[in-house]
Amino acid sequence: MSTVTYLEAIRDGLHEEMERDESVFLIGEDVATYGGAFGVTTGLKDSFGEERILDTPISEVGFTGAAIGAAMMGMRPVVEFQFLDFIACAFNIITNYAATTRYRTGNGVPMVMRGPMGGGVRGGPFHSQNPESFFFNTPGLKIVAPATAYDAKGLLKSSIRDNDPVIFLEHKYLYRRMKDDLPSGEILVPIGEGLVRKKGGDLSIITFGSMVHRSLEAADALEKEGIHAEVIDLRSLLPFDEALILESIKKTGKALIVHEATLTGGVGAEFAARISEKAFEYLDGPVTRVASLDTPVPYSPPLEDMFMPSTQIITNAARKLAHY
């Protein structure tokens, strides 16, 4: 057992997989000598050399494309975007090349695309985004979003071993704020499996990433009022654990979906749509969503605080739904 942060868990996961499998390598801006903008890859160059930890020119299409080519040849590249906002620059080659190649040719492109995402750190419009929805309508891609150090490590290792392209969303707000006691043995969290973080019978809060923690806070607050919320951490978004969601809704009859990305077109809409189609008979209240406001991510603290779902807002929405 050792206590590690979310950030260290990712680094450890990378380290273990690179040791286990020679075909794993890391590619991105300032990942080798500098160890990455947030220090996720600190020390990896010392362990694995510049041959497997590659600093690149500033060229998101270039190095993502190179990862695709290497993956075709049987390597298992891990691509770091310095901030995940910059994955937007590689949107075309990811959705059109990486995502379609198995379907078209039978040969897949196993690769992981990872980097720091999310708000709450006063990063402004271009260093705070939640890009999951951009890729959510592209079959062939997988998307995971760990909320804890344990899942960060376990999902990263599974992503590296997965045979298809996986977008691995690291929430930078959690990098140093989340810690877990990790067992020394192998940790593997299967892609596609969610988890009930807190049991409850009055309503289901369906969430992932940073919002897991605010949702749990909200659930704790409501507990004191006698409202028992079940909190589901999806962990994977594509594919997501529809069965777990439906099972919970069938029990509670009420669904509150919470995410940090903006509301309109956020992935929460898909969860809501599935619930209202597949658990219609069980619903005792409107499927409710709490998400950031439909604006770019503002920078200044009072604005960003207004923009993002607070624990208070989640609590209020959950209470309202519970009393419905």
Add this chain to the structure above:
Amino acid sequence: MSTVTYLEAIRDGLHEEMERDESVFLIGEDVATYGGAFGVTTGLKDSFGEERILDTPISEVGFTGAAIGAAMMGMRPVVEFQFLDFIACAFNIITNYAATTRYRTGNGVPMVMRGPMGGGVRGGPFHSQNPESFFFNTPGLKIVAPATAYDAKGLLKSSIRDNDPVIFLEHKYLYRRMKDDLPSGEILVPIGEGLVRKKGGDLSIITFGSMVHRSLEAADALEKEGIHAEVIDLRSLLPFDEALILESIKKTGKALIVHEATLTGGVGAEFAARISEKAFEYLDGPVTRVASLDTPVPYSPPLEDMFMPSTQIITNAARKLAHY
């Protein structure tokens, strides 16, 4: 009155707006001399010269960026993507530059991004996409999707006059298949307003673009069985006409959402989510979606036909919902 195709309606709209407003210009690959891959811009170079109809090198980031810069200066550029699949190459500069500039600085970027999209023409994975969902979670953008020649012209003219960036989705399957008798006066279709294409009380089919026509066919078929479907053509996706949708659902109690993009993460999820939150009390059946299968767009006719929602499948889904 004159009968024009969907494609001609777009050309006429461009022509009228360029005549009306000197700041409107067109930029894209092979739009001048060749008149565009589908001939949408045929003849415009003769009318307005190479100064206002600009052939570009193959550089989607370059010419989209140039349009953004020109728009900042008070011009009203219309960007053509040869196929709208290639808008993916400009994803970053559209979502990060065009979409955020008004919010950040107060000065907007009025521009239209248009091109042929959609399947059914055996275009394969890279010439058939429905890209609306890629941009649907980006506040600051607008998205419209005309289904008829009338709306193509009216929405294009409104898009050019709009003060913010608009993605204008032309369905290439409709280019020559759809015709309308257009009045000679000015046609302007407001962005954000949907339309009831067919009235009915048993269920609401909410759709847009190419699927409007299949949905109407389905509704006609059901009529003979005594099932009266109301067909709503949203026309605009961002913003979309939530009020019209809710009004219809309050009447019919049942919602069937139909679109051509693939299911998971498609924009239909958002409509479903809004309905299940805001019309919950009125629902008499599960909110149902019919959309393409979660795969890249396959090329061969039997595969593409399997992939896309057919009139038959829409009919079946609507019938099932009506009988719920």
Add this chain to the structure above:
Amino acid sequence: MAKASTSKKAPQKRSTTKKSQARPSDTLTAEQKLELFRWTLMTRKLEERLTNLYRQNKVVGGLYRSLGQEGETVAAAYALHKDDLVGPLIRNLGALLVRGYPARDIAMQYMARGGGPTQGKDLNVHFGDVHTHGVVPPISMLGDVVPVMVGIALAARMKGEKRVALTYIGDGGTSTGAFYEGMNLAAVWKLPVIVIAENNGYAYSTPTNRQMAVDSMVKKADGLGIFGITIDGNDILAVYDAVHEARERGLRDEGPSLIEVMTYRRKGHAEHDMQKYVPKGEIESWEKNDPIDRYIAELVKTGVATKEQLEAITQEVTTEIESEMEIALASPPPNPSITLESVYFDPPLAEDHLAPYRETS
């Protein structure tokens, strides 16, 4: 803005080796030189046959010809070794033949048949298998194959394998950021990537001088800090030589090469393109510079083969294509049941979502 003009002269340079030095192609056996002839000819004949099928509405979608450019495509692919990798684009059908794909595969792709390499999921030359044929399957978005080839070369280096990665790109494609970012990576990492930059006068309707402000794509190589050369793309052995040398440079860790081949797209962008934008006489002038005619003359002049022998090969090729087309035409369309297959290695995600509505009414 500058006026269009595409009447560029094809330069006479053939390789980096001096006149006096031996050229790599000098060591080709007569058999090999005839093989080169055979593939080039087969490219042309196959495309002609496809045009025929297109007119019969048997081709699904568009048809893209390489008429006048067959030589550079084939010669470049031929100069590679078995272990090397090649990423052909739409106008490089010939490279697929050189790499061992039978004509039927290409025809079945074009006709959207179930027996084709992608089973009808993707179209025309959009296929390839790095493991079985050393061929990288392209996508339509121009430029993207370049960084992918860089990754291929990178993977080979990481595994300690001596392999080069070659791709083709049009004059138009070299305007893309993907081309630039990919080439820059290859340049900085000195990877054995070879790019055949096909200066064929046009990108769709856009002439080369509206595509770039340089008068030679060698300048693009200079701008990247890599080796660049312009050669006569309709001189088959010159292309062979240039690629052979680029390959050796690559394997000596001297980095990528950009080989500009001066050639001409004698047909429109696709079969539907009427080429109205082409100045009068331009096509005709390039017909006189046909790569196959020139190669035939060269083979005869250098005594590699007689006209009769070449005629015999032509007959063989025609016969082979006919029997290939028969096989292709006999292939049925794909079974719709494969539509949901192979999106992932794992089972499909949403297998069931239209199933409830599939029962007939």
Add this chain to the structure above:
Amino acid sequence: MAKASTSKKAPQKRSTTKKSQARPSDTLTAEQKLELFRWTLMTRKLEERLTNLYRQNKVVGGLYRSLGQEGETVAAAYALHKDDLVGPLIRNLGALLVRGYPARDIAMQYMARGGGPTQGKDLNVHFGDVHTHGVVPPISMLGDVVPVMVGIALAARMKGEKRVALTYIGDGGTSTGAFYEGMNLAAVWKLPVIVIAENNGYAYSTPTNRQMAVDSMVKKADGLGIFGITIDGNDILAVYDAVHEARERGLRDEGPSLIEVMTYRRKGHAEHDMQKYVPKGEIESWEKNDPIDRYIAELVKTGVATKEQLEAITQEVTTEIESEMEIALASPPPNPSITLESVYFDPPLAEDHLAPYRETS
């Protein structure tokens, strides 16, 4: 892959004009030369003051310094005319001062105050108004400002206005496809776009020779078919001259210019960067090549001003910054109510979606 080494010598070239010819900067009045001094100094002093505020936790987020590069930024902006447009990036704070934004604006941006030009919606130098100040607001994604400046120049040409568009880009930024696509457009269309390519040794931790395979960015200009020149970026008047000439070329419809300025980023990428990757002695050697020190020496030597006069200006600047900071510090944070404003020209789309849950519990 090549080893890192950044000990490049700054070349001595100053402009395209021959030694014997008059240099554009020769015509600057003493007043103008002192104005140049003033802006350069103010850039340094303001950034020092911001560092101070950063240490006091008053700056929200990161702080990016241009220490050692202030001269090139200011001189380039100063060489423009009032009607021209400039697109500064993060290390070009000085350009904003030249363009008339008071120091308080930058400070309020850095401190996320409501009185700043973006009212706290965006950060640091991410602001600008083409209409009031001729400043193009950048975004973080490197390279993207380049095609946007191309569109600015294009719009000016369409309107028949004689205006040039200048932006800056780092050595790292020139690796992006956006840079390449934008410059290629400008090249083909011969638009008056000027790019100051700042070769400051690093992109974050990555040295220039791991960023590109060319030893001079002039080669990138050659690769695009545009004018390129390398100059000493710490020679303020040399930068002025080069931009002045580029501007004239642009207005003569001779197309874009790429001006590589050799300089050095003496601080880390941002304040938190400890520069462990920098070889010993490198920073110190560049301290001796400080643009302000050199300019002071030049002003004194050429009799434009005495040391005392320059000292007086320095005092003035310091005083001005102090009063500016007072104003900035007095600005309150923005009112949360503006969060939903100005997403569109039309009213916000989903004004109400969290409203029902905002009532306190």
